[in-house]
Amino acid sequence: MTLMGYADQLSARPGEQVAFKVSCDAPAYRASLVRFVGSMWPKRPIEPERLHAAFEGEYPGRAQTIGIGSWVSVDLDPVITTERGLTVGCFVLPGLADRGAEQTVWALCGSDGREVASLAIDDEGRLVARTGEGPAACSGEALSNNCWYSVVVSFSDAGIRLVCRKEPRSWLPAQLLPCTESGTQLPADDLARLLIGASSADERGRPRHCFNGKIARPVIAAGASVEAVHAALLEGIDACAGIEGVAGVWDFSRGLDTATVEEVSGHNAGGVCHNHPMRAVVGPGWTGREVDPRLAPAEYDAIAFHEDDLDDCRWETDFTWTVPEGLAPGVYGVRLESAEAIDHIPLYIRSGQGETPAILYLAPTNTYLAYGNERLYEGIESTPDFVVRSVQDPVSLTERDYFLMEHPEIGSSVYDVHPDHTGICYSSRLRPVVTMRAEVSSWTTGHPRHFSADLFLIEWLEHLDFAYDVATDEDLHIEGVDLLEKYAVIVTGSHPEYWTTPALDALERYLAAGGRCMYLGGNGFYWVTGISSHAPHVVEIRRGINGTRAWTSHPGEVHLSTTGELGGLWRYRGRAPNRMMGVGFTSQGWGGAPGYTRLPDSADPRAAFVFEGIGIDEPLGDFGLVMGGAAGDEIDRYDPDLGSPPEGLRLATTEGQHTDYYQVVIEDCTFMLSGRGGTEDARVRSDIVLVEDSDQGGAVFSVGSINWIGSLMWNGGVNSISRMTANVLRRFQERSPV
Numbered sequence: 001m002t003l004m005g006y007a008d009q010l011s012a013r014p015g016e017q018v019a020f021k022v023s024c025d026a027p028a029y030r031a032s033l034v035r036f037v038g039s040m041w042p043k044r045p046i047e048p049e050r051l052h053a054a055f056e057g058e059y060p061g062r063a064q065t066i067g068i069g070s071w072v073s074v075d076l077d078p079v080i081t082t083e084r085g086l087t088v089g090c091f092v093l094p095g096l097a098d099r100g101a102e103q104t105v106w107a108l109c110g111s112d113g114r115e116v117a118s119l120a121i122d123d124e125g126r127l128v129a130r131t132g133e134g135p136a137a138c139s140g141e142a143l144s145n146n147c148w149y150s151v152v153v154s155f156s157d158a159g160i161r162l163v164c165r166k167e168p169r170s171w172l173p174a175q176l177l178p179c180t181e182s183g184t185q186l187p188a189d190d191l192a193r194l195l196i197g198a199s200s201a202d203e204r205g206r207p208r209h210c211f212n213g214k215i216a217r218p219v220i221a222a223g224a225s226v227e228a229v230h231a232a233l234l235e236g237i238d239a240c241a242g243i244e245g246v247a248g249v250w251d252f253s254r255g256l257d258t259a260t261v262e263e264v265s266g267h268n269a270g271g272v273c274h275n276h277p278m279r280a281v282v283g284p285g286w287t288g289r290e291v292d293p294r295l296a297p298a299e300y301d302a303i304a305f306h307e308d309d310l311d312d313c314r315w316e317t318d319f320t321w322t323v324p325e326g327l328a329p330g331v332y333g334v335r336l337e338s339a340e341a342i343d344h345i346p347l348y349i350r351s352g353q354g355e356t357p358a359i360l361y362l363a364p365t366n367t368y369l370a371y372g373n374e375r376l377y378e379g380i381e382s383t384p385d386f387v388v389r390s391v392q393d394p395v396s397l398t399e400r401d402y403f404l405m406e407h408p409e410i411g412s413s414v415y416d417v418h419p420d421h422t423g424i425c426y427s428s429r430l431r432p433v434v435t436m437r438a439e440v441s442s443w444t445t446g447h448p449r450h451f452s453a454d455l456f457l458i459e460w461l462e463h464l465d466f467a468y469d470v471a472t473d474e475d476l477h478i479e480g481v482d483l484l485e486k487y488a489v490i491v492t493g494s495h496p497e498y499w500t501t502p503a504l505d506a507l508e509r510y511l512a513a514g515g516r517c518m519y520l521g522g523n524g525f526y527w528v529t530g531i532s533s534h535a536p537h538v539v540e541i542r543r544g545i546n547g548t549r550a551w552t553s554h555p556g557e558v559h560l561s562t563t564g565e566l567g568g569l570w571r572y573r574g575r576a577p578n579r580m581m582g583v584g585f586t587s588q589g590w591g592g593a594p595g596y597t598r599l600p601d602s603a604d605p606r607a608a609f610v611f612e613g614i615g616i617d618e619p620l621g622d623f624g625l626v627m628g629g630a631a632g633d634e635i636d637r638y639d640p641d642l643g644s645p646p647e648g649l650r651l652a653t654t655e656g657q658h659t660d661y662y663q664v665v666i667e668d669c670t671f672m673l674s675g676r677g678g679t680e681d682a683r684v685r686s687d688i689v690l691v692e693d694s695d696q697g698g699a700v701f702s703v704g705s706i707n708w709i710g711s712l713m714w715n716g717g718v719n720s721i722s723r724m725t726a727n728v729l730r731r732f733q734e735r736s737p738v
Contacts, residue, residue: 003024018322021315021318031336035328094121095422131155214305281300284302286300351469453710490515500530526569543568582644624710
């Protein structure tokens with residue numbers, strides 16, 4: 001039984017309306033409001049607080065479908081007639097010619113929506129050009145993956161003629177493929193729509209026969225010869241626009257940060273991208289002399305399409321809710337419950353007008369989206385080496401993991417790859433993100449991670465009666481430093497890994513003006529992240545060519561399409577996390593989690609408040625609800641060579657206590673050598689660091705571990721990690737100097 005949903009936004013203030021979209025294949029379900037006061041991890045479930053809301057009640061169930069797969073649609077204006085015949089050209093780079101299923105390169109439709117002509121890759125990997133009826137013209141051999149082909153098809157009274165040329169590769173020359181012709185004629189019709197990357201979509205926008213690969217320089221001309229169109233196609237966009245009889249030329253290098261494609265001949269309309277195909281990708285003319293699309297736009301005139309792209313489920317709204325005044329800020333959920341299933345849609349309720357708490361919990365929602373519906377465990381049976389080297393305990397998949405494998409239509413994470421093995425670089429919140437749930441555990445350890453783990457922090461804040469507000473990464477990206485400046489202290493979640501430029505700038509400005517931040521996680525402030533100006537529900541990550549990563553970017557495709565800036569690690573933009581937070585990512589592993597040893601700096605009078613009430617020999621974090629310790633999963637170190645402020649106090653460390661499941665991160669290794677594990681390399685450690693500015697009063701307390709939050713509520717919150725964190729939070733929320 002399937003029951004799942006999503007909201008049209010992640011956060012809301014009193015007075016704002018939120019729409020909820022639900023898919024349920026049961027006859028009915030009930031909706032109600034809850035407030036999370038802890039993780040619902042099955043091994044230690046904290047039931048949420050149940051509240052009344054205006055939307056509470058029973059709703060009829062309905063299964064809502066998802067149109068996954070990217071494509072471009074052009075409503076031709078003016079329509080293109082077939083009286084003089086038609087010639088269509090483009091470049092094609094198949095990513096999965098051997099898919100074994102038909103994939104549409106382009107299709108032309110009449111005013112009634114019926115396909116009149118199309119070009120596709122058939123289930124044998126050959127190019128086929130056809131009209132609605134009759135035999136097709138086709139290439140005499142299958143296409144090769146990851147090779148550019150220039151392809152021109154003419155439809156005339158003589159039938160269908162197909163020309164396909166494999167473009168030069170390095171020193172290998174161009175090669176014309178043998179192609180058959182067909183006597184099938186194009187019926188007289190007015191062509192009203194062009195589809196690129198998929199066949200006709202239905203009324204809900206669901207495409208068919210989605211293409212996997214790149215397409216560039218589509219051009220349509222009436223009465224032009226195959227030779228003329230092919231010659232112009234090879235010369236470039238401007239030449240295509242000058243073809244006699246040209247009816248449309250679409251330049252994919254323009255508007256990279258939009259959902260539109262521009263028509264550049266002045267003879268037709270522009271188009272619309274659906275499901276966010278990948279922009280800012282190299283085209284057939286890429287020389288490698290420039291790797292920034294802004295410096296050589298003509299060389300980025302392609303779009304990469306994939307059958308599993310998803311931008312927005314576009315479900316119909318089941319119910320709405322206007323957040324009432326007086327509702328306490330916090331992490332809420334809309335509980336959906338049918339006879340056989342339960343789901344909770346998370347929602348952050350921010351404070352309204354009036355007095356604001358001194359503490360802001362900044363939820364790392366970019367990280368939640370980056371990992372959204374992650375399926376890295378798929379195929380682990382065929383890659384046991386990955387499991388053996390990464391994870392100490394046997395992997396045990398949950399019912400939710402199997403659900404994700406059975407439902408690819410709800411999209412994947414930016415840790416996964418497309419069917420053609422290229423990396424997924426966009427993730428959307430306008431879909432059910434079923435990994436962002438209070439009861440989720442990670443397949444790596446069987447313990448909570450990300451959203452569910454960060455609810456340990458919420459439980460702790462509630463347990464110690466700290467008044468707090470909440471906001472999301474998206475809120476900070478949009479509102480900037482104006483969001484932060486009203487709070488005395490910002491508290492992060494366990495893994496604030498993905499940061500946009502506006503958010504990073506805002507936090508730096510806030511700290512410089514005397515703000516305080518408690519970085520209660522690990523591997524934070526790591527990846528350059530983009531949020532689309534036209535689609536703020538989408539985050540973009542380009543993995544680049546270095547860093548600890550799930551996939552590697554194609555050469556020339558490291559710049560973000562959403563912002564134009566260089567992606568990859570912030571470290572390579574001169575903004576290593578060490579510079580701002582005092583620590584930066586150094587290792588990851590899922591084989592044990594030790595506690596900390598105090599260092600001489602812990603005796604510095606400036607750090608006395610941190611250790612108040614903690615004995616000099618008292619264990620620091622050799623306990624915890626996640627992996628049994630406070631320092632584990634992904635960890636950070638203090639390193640002045642990477643920008644850690646020399647005036648920072650290195651209070652405690654786990655140096656020498658990690659197993660060899662923990663290895664030094666790739667970006668710190670210039671040669672492939674042995675001895676990079678936790679038992680031998682001193683860089684494999686988690687450091688606790690305090691950095692303060694005596695002039696303005698700004699301060700940062702960093703713990704350097706994803707697992708830290710999981711130790712807060714060990715032994716009911718009576719422990720050294722809880723006390724240390726509370727000591728710092730109480731001091732930081734005071735307006736007086738640290």
